[in-house]
Amino acid sequence: MQYAPDGIFEGDARRIADHVLPAMVSLSVWSPPYHVGKEYERDVTFVQWKNLLRRTIEGHATILRPGGFLAINIADILCFQDPTIPRIMADNVSAKRRRDITVELVRRTWHEHRDMNRHQIARLLGCSEQTVDRRMQGNNIRGGKYEAQTRVFLTGKLVEDYAYSAGLYLYDRRVWVKDAAWENSRWHSTSYRAVDEFEHIYVFWRPGPTVVDRDRLSPQEWRTWGSRAVWHIPSVRANDDHEAKFPVELPRRLIRLLTEPGDLVLDCFVGSGTSGTAAIQEGRRFIGVDKEPRYVEMARAALAAARREVASSLDLRMTPDARVPDRLGGPARTVQPMLALEHRTGYAGNVSADQCPARSPAATPGEGAAAVADGFVPSATDPGRSTCGTPR
Ligand SMILES: C[S@@+](CC[C@H](N)C(=O)[O-])C[C@H]1O[C@@H](n2cnc3c(N)ncnc32)[C@H](O)[C@@H]1O
Numbered sequence: 001m002q003y004a005p006d007g008i009f010e011g012d013a014r015r016i017a018d019h020v021l022p023a024m025v026s027l028s029v030w031s032p033p034y035h036v037g038k039e040y041e042r043d044v045t046f047v048q049w050k051n052l053l054r055r056t057i058e059g060h061a062t063i064l065r066p067g068g069f070l071a072i073n074i075a076d077i078l079c080f081q082d083p084t085i086p087r088i089m090a091d092n093v094s095a096k097r098r099r100d101i102t103v104e105l106v107r108r109t110w111h112e113h114r115d116m117n118r119h120q121i122a123r124l125l126g127c128s129e130q131t132v133d134r135r136m137q138g139n140n141i142r143g144g145k146y147e148a149q150t151r152v153f154l155t156g157k158l159v160e161d162y163a164y165s166a167g168l169y170l171y172d173r174r175v176w177v178k179d180a181a182w183e184n185s186r187w188h189s190t191s192y193r194a195v196d197e198f199e200h201i202y203v204f205w206r207p208g209p210t211v212v213d214r215d216r217l218s219p220q221e222w223r224t225w226g227s228r229a230v231w232h233i234p235s236v237r238a239n240d241d242h243e244a245k246f247p248v249e250l251p252r253r254l255i256r257l258l259t260e261p262g263d264l265v266l267d268c269f270v271g272s273g274t275s276g277t278a279a280i281q282e283g284r285r286f287i288g289v290d291k292e293p294r295y296v297e298m299a300r301a302a303l304a305a306a307r308r309e310v311a312s313s314l315d316l317r318m319t320p321d322a323r324v325p326d327r328l329g330g331p332a333r334t335v336q337p338m339l340a341l342e343h344r345t346g347y348a349g350n351v352s353a354d355q356c357p358a359r360s361p362a363a364t365p366g367e368g369a370a371a372v373a374d375g376f377v378p379s380a381t382d383p384g385r386s387t388c389g390t391p392r
Pocket of ligand 1: 011244245291
């Protein structure tokens with residue numbers, strides 16, 4: 001079965017080349033499973049996961065048009081279980097210290113020092129206010145699986161090697177800075193490791209003629225993200241329908257940068273349909289694939305909503321007749337009125353320097369401000385989504 005443009009299909013990314021005609025795709029943009037134990041990758045072994053990446057990337061050797069791109073959004077595995085490495089001999093003294101602070105001890109101390117506040121009690125006991133709080137509220141020591149044989153696994157080398165052997169070459173790489181995932185980065189409280197707060201975007205190129213058109217983006221866009229390697233984009237906050245969505249701004253930037261209107265964009269791990277939404281909003285054709293029927297339905301609904309949104313933002317109007325100069329130096333001619341389609345609203349990220357709230361002293365500090373400084377203004381339809389990655 002051939003996957004026709006503007007459809008979402010239930011299928012297996014590993015077999016993508018069986019369903020998409022050769023050289024059809026201008027940009028394939030996707031975020032695969034990260035091998036971090038999500039529901040949709042349950043029962044997938046590490047070897048099977050690597051095979052999924054390898055075979056999917058190999059399929060792109062034929063379906064990408066020469067000069068086209070494959071953009072992979074992926075994170076490193078920050079708590080990769082590896083029984084072959086030496087056991088990490090961490091003597092977690094802070095956890096032990098906390099463990100010595102029992103409920104009874106906190107109660108007794110507070111009873112003896114009734115005039116003290118929580119901060120003073122914590123200082124007296126040599127622990128954090130949070131520990132005092134937890135004991136008083138009856139909570140036990142914070143959970144967080146202590147893994148004695150885990151290491152960081154870098155995924156970049158893996159996808160680069162698979163792409164290289166398929167004849168696709170690393171053209172560019174960017175870093176997506178997302179929200180810090182404290183809750184899911186359990187290791188941070190039992191080790192010196194950082195929490196998870198960035199992912200990679202690797203852009204591979206199929207050799208062939210590649211148009212470089214600097215007019216694809218405005219000077220403001222080039223300055224704020226087009227030419228910038230670090231993209232600050234808030235995570236998707238409501239992951240209630242799909243547990244690992246990326247923010248629509250991420251595929252939108254890649255689509256605007258690497259394709260022309262009318263080009264075909266593919267996402268063979270389409271999930272909730274985020275990249276399809278971006279493609280439709282940017283006037284590109286789109287094919288989406290997912291192995292889970294429920295995500296196929298979700299992505300179809302997302303695409304339909306995006307089409308409705310685009311349609312309602314178009315105005316059909318008559319252009320006025322106009323006098324245009326003759327290029328060959330003859331007398332000016334009158335051009336007949338005609339029907340024209342116009343966008344009522346512009347692209348939310350396409351703000352000019354003086355409109356950019358980052359330049360205003362009122363911009364909020366922190367992540368929101370970083371995102372705005374980066375040229376990204378969350379639109380009403382994308383109020384900052386959560387993330388792909390260990391804890392996406
Ligand atoms: C990280 S999520 C992608 C989320 C998507 N970018 C979004 O914003 O909603 C990965 C998706 O790949 C799908 N998937 C996993 N294995 C697959 C396979 N072999 N073929 C196609 N889809 C697969 C999962 O069902 C999941 O929806």
